[in-house]
Structures are given as structure tokens and as C-alpha cells.
Amino acid sequence: NPILKMIDESDSSITTTRSNIQPLVGIIMGSDSDLPTMKLCAEILKSFDVPFELSIVSAHRTPMRMVQYAKTAHVRGLKVIIAGAGGAAHLPGMVAALTPLPVIGVPVKGKTLDGVDSLYSIVQMPRGVPVATVAINNSTNAGLLAVRQLGAFIPNYLQKMQEFMERQENEVLTKVEKLDK
């Protein structure tokens, strides 16, 4: 898999799930140019020990691959799909139209329009076809939302999310204490 090889070579901290573990989350993106943004999502999932797969699926350049990916995702055991795209960002919405799984959309900021084009393309879904849209370039939140969705039926992830929230709160409180001194 060329994209996995590319990631392995560029950053060993986000090596994706090995073949013997069932991925629960599918991370897809429209282009390899989305990778610097989307790899943060892979990193956060890795920190929660969530098995995931990651690949490039383009709504415009590889439409048939997108249909195949989305149609088979739930059969292959995925529970959530995180889709990142920029510009005319149709990938999350089209995937949501094809799969019964929850889809989280990440608007990726491109070279022009500050990512507002991506945000509007992803967030303005018609009634009946939901995409949970996170902030521009915030693929970390997409990963965290996926962990919460898994936590609804896998207690281990619920507990890990509670621990994460406690750590996050303590970090802020420590800063407050320092400021108060």
C-alpha cells in the first residue's frame, strides 16, 4: 500500500494498524496533500489504541473507489469513517450518502479561501444525510469524536476518554495555579 509506506517513511509515530487487527475507524482523504492535516487524526487514534486504516479516496479522481470503499466499510467491520478533504470537498458527504456508518468530515484548508470553501462544502449537507463536521483542519477533534462514538459501546474507550478529559482539565488547572502565584 503506497500511502501506508509513505506514512511509515515520513513519520513512524502514525504507523497504521497491522493486518492482524480489525480496524474500527477508517480515515480517508481526497489527496496525499491532505496528509499533514489528517495525520494528527491518526496520531490521536493511536494514542487511544484504536485500530484504524488510512488511505486516499478521492470523490472526483477515483469515484468508483469511493463507492466501493463506502459500500463495503460496514461489512469490513469499520464502525466510523473520518473523511478529510479540501476545496470542493465532496468526499465526506458522498461517503455519508453511501454508508450507514457515522461519517465525520474534516474540512482541510487549501491554498486559497482559508478553508472556508472546504467547511461550507462539508457542513451544508441536506436533511437525511448527516456528516459530523469538525473545525477547519481540526482532525484531532475528528479522532476524539470517533473515540467517543466507540466508547458508547466499548467500555475500554469510554474509560480512556474519561482519563483523557481529566488529564486535559488538570493541565489547564496547573496553568491557572502557576498564573495565580
Ligand code: RP5
Ligand atoms: C481535494 O482537493 C483534496 O482533498 C485536496 O484537499 C484538494 C487538492 O488536492 P491536490 O490537488 O493537492 O491533490 O480533493
